Amino acid sequence: MYTKKECVAMLLAGGQGSRLYALTQDMAKPAVPYGGKYRIIDFALSNCTNSGIDTVGVLTQYQPLVLHEYVGNGQPWDLDKLYGGVHALPPYQTALGASWYEGTANAIYQNMSFIERYSPEYVIVLGGDHIYKMDYSLMVAEHKNKEADCTIAVLDVSKEEASRFGIMTCNEEGRVVDFTEKPKEPKSTLASMGIYVFTWDKLKKYLIENENANTGSKDFGKDIIPAMLADKQRMYAYAFDGYWKDVGTLDSLWEANMDLLNPNLPINLYDPGWKMYSRSPVMPPLNIGPGAEINNSMVNDGCDINGKVTFSILFDGVTIEEGATVNYSIVMPGSVIKSGAVVEFAIVGQDCVVGSDSHIGATPDASKNIEDWGIAVIGHSIEVSKNAKVAPKEIISENI
Amino acid sequence: MAATKRKILGLIFSDMHDAVISDLTKERTMGSVLFGGRYRLIDFPLSGMVNSGIHEVGVITKSNYQSLLDHLGSGREWDLARKKGGLHLLPPFSHVASGIYRGRLEALYGVWSFIGHSDANYVVLSDCDVIANMDYSKVVEHHISTGADITSVYANDNLSVEQAQSSTVFGLNDEGRIVDVLLNPHISGSCNVSLNTFVLSKEFLKNIVLEAASRSLYRFELSILQARAGDYKIMGYCHDDYFSRITSMYDYYNSNMRLLDGAERKKLFKTNSPIYTKVRDNPPAKFEECSVKNSLIGDGSIIEGTVENCVLFRGVRVKKGAVVKDSILMQDTVIGANCDISCVITDKNVKVSDKRMLTGSKNYPLFLGKGAEI
Numbered sequence: 001m002y003t004k005k006e007c008v009a010m011l012l013a014g015g016q017g018s019r020l021y022a023l024t025q026d027m028a029k030p031a032v033p034y035g036g037k038y039r040i041i042d043f044a045l046s047n048c049t050n051s052g053i054d055t056v057g058v059l060t061q062y063q064p065l066v067l068h069e070y071v072g073n074g075q076p077w078d079l080d081k082l083y084g085g086v087h088a089l090p091p092y093q094t095a096l097g098a099s100w101y102e103g104t105a106n107a108i109y110q111n112m113s114f115i116e117r118y119s120p121e122y123v124i125v126l127g128g129d130h131i132y133k134m135d136y137s138l139m140v141a142e143h144k145n146k147e148a149d150c151t152i153a154v155l156d157v158s159k160e161e162a163s164r165f166g167i168m169t170c171n172e173e174g175r176v177v178d179f180t181e182k183p184k185e186p187k188s189t190l191a192s193m194g195i196y197v198f199t200w201d202k203l204k205k206y207l208i209e210n211e212n213a214n215t216g217s218k219d220f221g222k223d224i225i226p227a228m229l230a231d232k233q234r235m236y237a238y239a240f241d242g243y244w245k246d247v248g249t250l251d252s253l254w255e256a257n258m259d260l261l262n263p264n265l266p267i268n269l270y271d272p273g274w275k276m277y278s279r280s281p282v283m284p285p286l287n288i289g290p291g292a293e294i295n296n297s298m299v300n301d302g303c304d305i306n307g308k309v310t311f312s313i314l315f316d317g318v319t320i321e322e323g324a325t326v327n328y329s330i331v332m333p334g335s336v337i338k339s340g341a342v343v344e345f346a347i348v349g350q351d352c353v354v355g356s357d358s359h360i361g362a363t364p365d366a367s368k369n370i371e372d373w374g375i376a377v378i379g380h381s382i383e384v385s386k387n388a389k390v391a392p393k394e395i396i397s398e399n400i
Numbered sequence: 401m402a403a404t405k406r407k408i409l410g411l412i413f414s415d416m417h418d419a420v421i422s423d424l425t426k427e428r429t430m431g432s433v434l435f436g437g438r439y440r441l442i443d444f445p446l447s448g449m450v451n452s453g454i455h456e457v458g459v460i461t462k463s464n465y466q467s468l469l470d471h472l473g474s475g476r477e478w479d480l481a482r483k484k485g486g487l488h489l490l491p492p493f494s495h496v497a498s499g500i501y502r503g504r505l506e507a508l509y510g511v512w513s514f515i516g517h518s519d520a521n522y523v524v525l526s527d528c529d530v531i532a533n534m535d536y537s538k539v540v541e542h543h544i545s546t547g548a549d550i551t552s553v554y555a556n557d558n559l560s561v562e563q564a565q566s567s568t569v570f571g572l573n574d575e576g577r578i579v580d581v582l583l584n585p586h587i588s589g590s591c592n593v594s595l596n597t598f599v600l601s602k603e604f605l606k607n608i609v610l611e612a613a614s615r616s617l618y619r620f621e622l623s624i625l626q627a628r629a630g631d632y633k634i635m636g637y638c639h640d641d642y643f644s645r646i647t648s649m650y651d652y653y654n655s656n657m658r659l660l661d662g663a664e665r666k667k668l669f670k671t672n673s674p675i676y677t678k679v680r681d682n683p684p685a686k687f688e689e690c691s692v693k694n695s696l697i698g699d700g701s702i703i704e705g706t707v708e709n710c711v712l713f714r715g716v717r718v719k720k721g722a723v724v725k726d727s728i729l730m731q732d733t734v735i736g737a738n739c740d741i742s743c744v745i746t747d748k749n750v751k752v753s754d755k756r757m758l759t760g761s762k763n764y765p766l767f768l769g770k771g772a773e774i
Contacts, residue, residue: 036684037699075476076679269683270700280679284669285437288707289662290694300684301438301699304662313684 005055005084005118007140007197009048010111012104013041013128014061019249022379022397023349027066030128032253033332033350035260035269036298036313039070040247041128042278045077045086050274051136053124055084057114059107061100064090076279089114103218109207120200125220127194131256132244133267133274139238140197149202149233150225152176153195153240165191166221168237176235181221190237193244196220202233243267250395254347254375257313257330261296281316281333291322307337321356329361332380345392349380358388367392408540409520409602410449410457413504414442414468416596417529420566420647423767424747428467431459431528433652434730434748436659437696437711440471441646443478443677444533445526445597450478451673452536454524456485458514460507462492462500471678478676490514503618508609515602523605527596531655532643533668533675534597539637543599548635550604552578552625553597555639561588566647568594568621570636578634581626594621595639642667653745653765656711656728660694682714690718698731705735719754726762744768 017029024032030041041058048056056079060067067088074086089111091100101107108115108125115123122143124136134153143151154168162183168190169178178187203224210223217223228235243266245256259266269276283302288294293308302317307324315333320326323339329346337343338356346361354360361376374393378384383399390396414431424433431442442459449457457480461468468489474480475487490511492500498510504525508515515523522543524536534553543551554570564585570592571580598620600608608624617623625634642664644655659665669675682700691706698714705722713731718724721738729735733746736754743760747770752758756774760766768774 263688270702275681276683277681280681282674282676284665284675285659285696285698286685287660287662287665288692288695288697292693294687294692295689297687298684299687299697
């Protein structure tokens, strides 16, 4: 017989991340590399383990291979537990048939039996596509203090951004009185971060009702939260004021990487008290060659740097040949930038070869019209031939 | 001939030769001496064994082994956390007869119950003083095909008098049989030097270990290799690939610096036989406004100054205006602002305050012990 877990985390990692285009062609968004050695999902998983939550269901659906392999038995995050630990939960077949996860709420609904094995008091629902450090145990404590049915983590965003999020209006004691998903005319600037703590019994009731109502969306923001609000359940906002970055678009992924190079680190990866864990590849040490120039950059193990690198993030095993230049760019694991190539304001995927004297991307000043400018992107395992040019904003998903 | 299953047991002596770099082994064994920006010396024989298909390894140790145990843990990083075989730590007193041994034979006698239990039919013995990426399966192959009693791995090297005095040198006949063994000789020049790596069948090893115990013999090189070279068929296996041997601080310094040469580095770090080590969950190395040339930099390091011709381990900080040249800075060393450092080896957690000037020389690098604050 299993003993109880006070809180189980359910991590929604099935999203395609279609706005990352070539980068999510073969892998789900949470598996996309970030920050020189991490994958986006490392942040949610590390937060769990650092918050003392040792039971995590990872709901996968879109291109799960890379993600399943990466999460594995959870050992890098200390989530290989005798009881609990991390479990990948893809959709499955039952005696009644099989269905894909139809929405975020439906994904949890289909895995109620996983949650029930641990008879938890609380369930924390997380997204697998944000960069942030957060102590979930404090949020759960707050949820208990308030005797809440649901606690929603919120971030104060600017008025302009507000219409991209689920927006909450609260009364003086922090109780949520109104919630609107992506409002055209936002009533407040408190945006939902997609992190919810529920009292499990309550959530279970609403998941079942939602399933039976068959709304079509079966989504937390669209269905569960509004339904609970309509029933006057005790719902509270939990204010978060740290660094939180959605990496859902190519621009925001690039920006979130560049944020790490800011001297006033908005997110400290070097804090020994709150380590970000990841599955480390076996690599020789990082080498900076005799003719290299390197400034304001993060570079991981196994790289061989012989060219010029500024304001860039290089993942493990990247080679920058002599005479190559990389500026304001992200180069993912195992890629080679050949001599004479220039990579600027670009994202280069995993295991690419960027041919000699090619030119990827351009500085914003080089574009006459700033509207024409954007990050240039090379997908994974792409070969860019000698002397090729890739314009700003261009996305390359086949060899050129 | 019916095919017999070949199974190999690896045995690593973590603390032979500790005395040759006593500064570094004051608080650790030879096997846990830091090397090459992210490794411990034991990573090389251990990874080599794993890459050669040896999945059962015993690590023999005598004293100061806390750092070694911490580094090896369950052996998971070498893929040796196994139900069958895997990594076994063999400290003194772990077996009936094992105490503080005086030499290799006595150590082997002490852990014989472990060796005896293994179903391996061959045993590879290795020390931790050689940095190489060795394919032990080839040595075993050679051992079997020559019908040797003992196979001893050697390499041809140009030794100084000082190096030779901490070496075992072999004389070989035309068939590659070892006919002469010199222990710590007073010679110099081109020599066939022992890499302290041996292959024997388990049966043969058992015979010599038990016999030696009954005669109170404990030195393998002296009482077996040298004394019995006429009786036993001791074959040499020439390791014709990358290696460095550590017989002094000077060797230690040079074998680290040798990794700054890209061609040399490629010979040691091969794609098909990676060198495994403990994972430390550091973020990548960070370079601020700085100048870094010809150096290896460990993960988690933050560089704001000038670094040239250096090996920096994990978590090192070089602050603004500091200039570090021709030095080895081990894990978590902090070099203060505007320091001027050259030809220095810092052990772990050394803190150098701002504006210090520390200078050693390439043939006598200045050493700062673990945790020193200057």
